[in-house]
Every structure is written in structure tokens, then in C-alpha cells.
Amino acid sequence: MRPEHERLAHAASLMAGAAAGAAVLGLVRVPAGVLIGSVLGSALVNRSRLVEGGPRSAPRAVRICGLALLGCTVATQIDAETVDGLLRIWAPLLAGVALLLVADVVLACLLVLRYRVDVVTAVLACAPGGFSAISGVADEMGAQLGVVIAVHTVRILTVVLLVLPVLITLARAL
Template sequence: MFRHNAFLHSLNVIVLSGVGGFLLSLTGISIGWMIGALLAATILSLRYGKQQDESPVPHIGIPKYWMAVGQCMLGIELGRKMNSTFFFTFQDHWLTISTMLLLSIVFALLSGLILWKFTKLDLLTSFFAAAPGGLSTIPGIAEELGANTGVVSIAQTMRIFLVVLTIPVILSFSMGPPVEAVPELSASVSPPFQMGHIWGTALLVGIAWFGYFFGRFVKFPAPWLLGSMVSVALLQMVSTIFLNAELQAWWPSGMIVISQVLIGTSIGSRIHRSMFQGLKKIVFFSMVSTIFLIFTMFLSAYLASLLTDLPFITTALAFSPGGISEMTTTSIVLGGDSTFVLAVQVLRVIAVCVILPPLFKLIQYWEMKKNAHEHQSA
């Protein structure tokens, strides 16, 4: 009976949060489904969280398997983007892309240190708040590793809005009028369903499921996300490079919407008032660290354009710490190399998700060990 009530309660929260996601998606922001669901679930949690103590469900936070489903779907979506065009683009510009990914990690660490130095946030939360991995990925990993997901979600949302609202506008004014025709992104087009796609889809889901267990074995943070993403990416690589054939599977674009709603609801439903202590100072320095990150990546993109044959508009959008869809679409509108932008943005998300969480934990361990040593010496 308890499990039945908990499941129905979770569905109610997801549906209500999904309405919030739908309303915000009407603005045209691709991440609107997740931000809207997160905001709606947060409001429900803050408004009714205390009343849940006397109900059959002890808290409004929905069970973690909903987050797992959303993360697995997102991992499949990111892994599927690694097709033959993606690999050929990386092969042509591997040095530039690798250098910029390394710089983005360094600048993210510096941004996190700024936030940690001037606020009362713990080191782990500060690093996750500044990590340019995206609202869909970072808060879920942060929750699993014990960071303050409320602060991380706010900081990630601020960064996305700042990037989306400033960089495309600046480039639009500096680069002249947009191109007349805007083709559709191939990654966003859903092929019509065919019976032959069933086996490909089953293989895709099966590989993602295997990736979860592999992720747990190698101790990936958020194994449902990273394990499925890495395993599907490897499957794509084998099928496109070695077998010279694209994996034919039915994976409609609506899957990413469901993923956003589930992840946003899962995060928002666990947010409580104590997470927002000292919020004004946190918001201010989050904005400062975000502006620092945007400026340094913008400067790095300019230097990359001088040292390579890539135009500045392409490098600026590729290395901007914003959303994959927004930056890629802007590159199409302004006449940039959308394939290069898509490849770098996807690689940045993957690199940040795989490299930064263990690095953050290691730095936090060193800091705790240092503090313990200083305490013993005193």
C-alpha cells in the first residue's frame, strides 16, 4: 500500500512539474522543460514539504529511480550524437579541441575557487556550481556526491541564461546579418518509425543498461548517466568507424523532453529551505564567477581563431559554456561551422562529467586532510 501511494504521489509531482516545464518551453529555450520542471517541483517542495510529515509519503522528494530513468535517457541522447561526422570533425581539429577542453576545465576550477573563497559554500558545492557541464547533467551528479543541489541548480541556471542571452546577441551585432535559410539540426530530427528499428532500439537500450553496471564497476559518479553515455558512444564509434554503418534505431526527440522533466522534478523535489542560507551573497559571486568563465573562454576562442583557420564566430560558440542546442542553432543562423560547434559542445559536457567530479572529490579530500592536519598541529 505504501509503495502504491508513493508511486502515485511521484506521478502527481512529475505531472505538475511537467506542466511547469511545458509553460517555460513556450519561450523557445531548449532547456526550458527542465528549468520549468525544476522550478515547479521546488515550489511544491518548499510549499508542501512540511505537510508531508503526516502523510503516507514521508517527503515530497520522488524516488531515485525516476532520476535514474531520466539520466539514462539523457546518456543515450548524448552518446548518439557521436556519429561519423563527429569523429571526423575531432580528427581534423583534435589539437584545438583538446586544448580548449583542458582550458575550460582549468577555468572552471578557478571559477569554483572564486565562489568558495568569497562565500560560505563548501568546496564541493562551489566547484559543481561553476562546472560548465549543463543543468541536465551537473546537479544530478552533485546530488549523488553530496553537494548542495539547490545552489548548484541556481548557479547552473544563471550561467545558461547569461550565456544564451549575451553571446549570441554580441556575435549577431559584431558579425552582421544572419543567413537567410536555416536548416534543421540533424540531431533534432526524428526519423519515421520502421519495424527494422526495433532491434536497433533494443540494442541501444541494452547497451545503455550494460553501461550502468560498467559505470558502477569503475565507480563512475552518476553511473546511469555516464555509463549509458560512454557505452552508447562506444557503440556508435564501432558501428560508424569500424563497420562503416550508422546504427538504425528509433529514438524520437520527445525522449529528451521526458528526460528533462524527470531530472528537473527529481532535483527540485529534494530542495529544502536550508539550502538557500546566504543566497544573496551566493547569487552575486555566482554571477561574478560565471562572467569570469565566459570572459576567459571568449578570450581563448579569439586566440584559437587567430592560431587556426577557424572563424571567430565558430570558436566563440563552440567554446561558450552554454547549451548544446542554443550554441549550435546560433552557429547555423550566423553562418558558422555548426558541426564543429556541436562536436565541441558535446565533448565539453562529456569531459566535464567524466573528469571533473572525481577531481572535485580529490581536491575536497586534500582540503579536509589539510584542515585536519592544521587542527592537530594547533
């Protein structure tokens, strides 16, 4: 198979895996199921197509289109009410962000010093942010994408599947 056909087939198989995973976890109503399912579906497809040296990355065009779609999705959720709400809570918001960043720096330092992870990978693995956005930045900056994705996947799964149900249960009890 010619290289351009192989890249196209790889991109198509990744998208099919993402769609299948998103559909399955979305239909069974797993919290954040579409996101988690698309990651797991693509990962399974990619793992089954291993080449020498490890899994293949998605073609650049697929990554760029994905990030552009993510940007569009996020932008459509910002309105005047959202901005007004942020302006009303600016002080505690900034305090929370500062505390989160301090914790992230401490964790990144631990990854660098204890586990010999490179600085860029450690910072992006510990950085607050959306899974897709951080993964895109990590890929562009040449970080060890597997490490960044693994840390953020554990974070998202922990929050969505463990912490969120506990917080909802506590809120209903009050």
C-alpha cells in the same frame, strides 16, 4: 497517507510540474524552454510541497530514470561525422577545455575560501557541463544540490537569454 503512496504522489506531482513547465516555455519558444521550463515547473511544485527542513528530493528511481533517459538522448546524437569533427579540431578543443578548467578551478577556490562552500559543491557548481548531468553527479556525490543547481541555472539562463542573442545578432551583422 502511507509513505510509499506519499513518495509516489510526490514523484507524480514533480513529473506533472516538469511537463507543464516544459510545455509552457516550449510553446512560447523560449530558447532551451523545455529544459528550463521543466526545472522551473518541478521547482514550483516541490516548493509548494515543503516539508520540515526544506524541499523534498525526487525519489531515487525518478532520478535514475531521468539520468538514463538523458544518457540515451545524448548517445543518439553521436555519429561518425561528430567524431570526425572532434578529431579535426582536437588541438583548439583541448586548449579551450584547459582554459575553461583553469577558470573553473579559480571560481571554485573563490567559493570555498570566500563563501565557505564545501569543496565538492564548489567544484561541481563551477564545472563545465550539462545542467542535468552535473545535477545528477552532485546529487550522487552528496554536494549541496541547491547551490550547484542555482549556479548552473544562472549560467544557462545567462548564456541562452543574454549571450546567445547577442552572438547571433553579431554573426548576422557580419
